[in-house]
Amino acid sequence: MSEFSLHLSEDQIQIQKWVHDFAENVIRPAAHEWDEAEEFPWPIVQEAAQIGLYGIDFLMNAFGDQSGLTLPVAIEELFWGDAGIGMAIMGSALAAAGITGNGTPEQVMEWVPQCYGTADKVQLGAFCVSEPDAGSDVSSLRTRAVYDEATDEWVLNGTKAWITNGGIADVHVVVAAVDPELKGRGQASFVVPPGTKGLSQGQKYKKHGIRASHTAEVVLDDVRVPGRCLLGGKEKLDAKLARAREVGRSGEKQPAMSTFEATRPAVGAQALGIARAAYEYALDYAKERRAFGKPIIMNQAIAFKLANMITEIDASRLLIWRAAWLARNGGYTNAEGSMSKYKASEVAVWVTEEAIQILGGYGYTREYPVERWHRDAKIHTIFEGTSEIQQLVISRAISGLRIE
Numbered sequence: 001m002s003e004f005s006l007h008l009s010e011d012q013i014q015i016q017k018w019v020h021d022f023a024e025n026v027i028r029p030a031a032h033e034w035d036e037a038e039e040f041p042w043p044i045v046q047e048a049a050q051i052g053l054y055g056i057d058f059l060m061n062a063f064g065d066q067s068g069l070t071l072p073v074a075i076e077e078l079f080w081g082d083a084g085i086g087m088a089i090m091g092s093a094l095a096a097a098g099i100t101g102n103g104t105p106e107q108v109m110e111w112v113p114q115c116y117g118t119a120d121k122v123q124l125g126a127f128c129v130s131e132p133d134a135g136s137d138v139s140s141l142r143t144r145a146v147y148d149e150a151t152d153e154w155v156l157n158g159t160k161a162w163i164t165n166g167g168i169a170d171v172h173v174v175v176a177a178v179d180p181e182l183k184g185r186g187q188a189s190f191v192v193p194p195g196t197k198g199l200s201q202g203q204k205y206k207k208h209g210i211r212a213s214h215t216a217e218v219v220l221d222d223v224r225v226p227g228r229c230l231l232g233g234k235e236k237l238d239a240k241l242a243r244a245r246e247v248g249r250s251g252e253k254q255p256a257m258s259t260f261e262a263t264r265p266a267v268g269a270q271a272l273g274i275a276r277a278a279y280e281y282a283l284d285y286a287k288e289r290r291a292f293g294k295p296i297i298m299n300q301a302i303a304f305k306l307a308n309m310i311t312e313i314d315a316s317r318l319l320i321w322r323a324a325w326l327a328r329n330g331g332y333t334n335a336e337g338s339m340s341k342y343k344a345s346e347v348a349v350w351v352t353e354e355a356i357q358i359l360g361g362y363g364y365t366r367e368y369p370v371e372r373w374h375r376d377a378k379i380h381t382i383f384e385g386t387s388e389i390q391q392l393v394i395s396r397a398i399s400g401l402r403i404e
């Protein structure tokens, strides 16, 4: 157990600076181009892999940090650079987290490195939970996994929606219903290895923001994966299903839910990076821009906006650091992970809108980055649990009641 401290270690300060330099020198200058192109930024991800920012070593390093702060600190800098490219670099981590959270040590060793590949041959991972008719309500997944005893294979059928890296990933982690009657307790996670027949990309979505990140449907048509691709193994799944059938309500967490809970402070840190970028830009602009004979910051109406922006940004960072520390040191008691993601994402939407207001007409044009930051911020109130779902999780945690 490590003490909670607001002082970052020497190592963490170095990582923060290293990621910031990459964000400033490589990501920021490329952000506008990739946003306009709406394409996956392969050259930038490759460059990130060359320096070790995209890859298994970086992830292991961050996960090995007992304070829990290394990951949110690095992510804040990455997303300060650009959220679309940031997602392209971070997207595989969700698949890696799904494997780590549900797999055996052998499965983690086999599949997590394949979500990243090597510096010379970059690979991607995708975590496939959401479906056209099941986003927030992950207990209602229709994708089915049926065991074929004769061949020791699982057969997957269904359609996944809004999947980051969907269809272009090498490793797809798919959450599917084994026993639909048991809802969330009847689900399991499967690795679909690279090149497996029957998995294809459906429509690629045209999005409001994070447009450099690839988001698409994933279609599973009689996809056969070997028995060893069931994360956690068959024995564990059979025992879990038997328990769920016996008890009716075992209260056991769904696999998808536990992945999301563990990654929430990291998602909060993404939103935080965008908010800080917009705040810094707006502060500089307000000191430069003159109206009525003086810099616009000399008006309280503008200066107070900036004062409120930084106060909310710092409050978000404190919630994120607390949640990240708790996740490694004792665990959440009041859904602190959800609180951090909820607060930071709402703050990012608000701060980026205020930044547009401070830039006036210029802020509304694509010549300035603040309108992109506003578009990018919005996804954070939607994915990995909408703001309403975070409020639900928090209110259930504080009340002990099943608030609907």
Ligand SMILES: Cc1cc2nc3c(=O)[nH]c(=O)nc-3n(C[C@H](O)[C@H](O)[C@H](O)COP(=O)(O)OP(=O)(O)OC[C@H]3O[C@@H](n4cnc5c(N)ncnc54)[C@H](O)[C@@H]3O)c2cc1C
Pocket (backbone or CB within 6 Å): 094, 126, 127, 128, 129, 130, 132, 133, 134, 135, 136, 137, 161, 162, 163, 164, 165, 207, 210, 215, 379, 382, 383, 384, 385, 386, 387, 388, 389, 392, 404
């Ligand atoms: C860019 C992008 C990337 C994504 N990446 C991934 C990914 O990699 N993997 C993946 O599995 N999914 C991914 N998603 C899906 C995302 O997680 C879902 O869109 C999200 O969970 C919301 O689900 P939904 O869209 O079905 O909305 P719905 O669940 O239909 O919600 C619609 C509205 O109703 C509200 N609502 C729903 N239920 C309740 C309730 N009980 N109480 C109060 N309000 C409620 C919601 O808050 C929301 O405002 C991604 C989505 C996007 C847009």
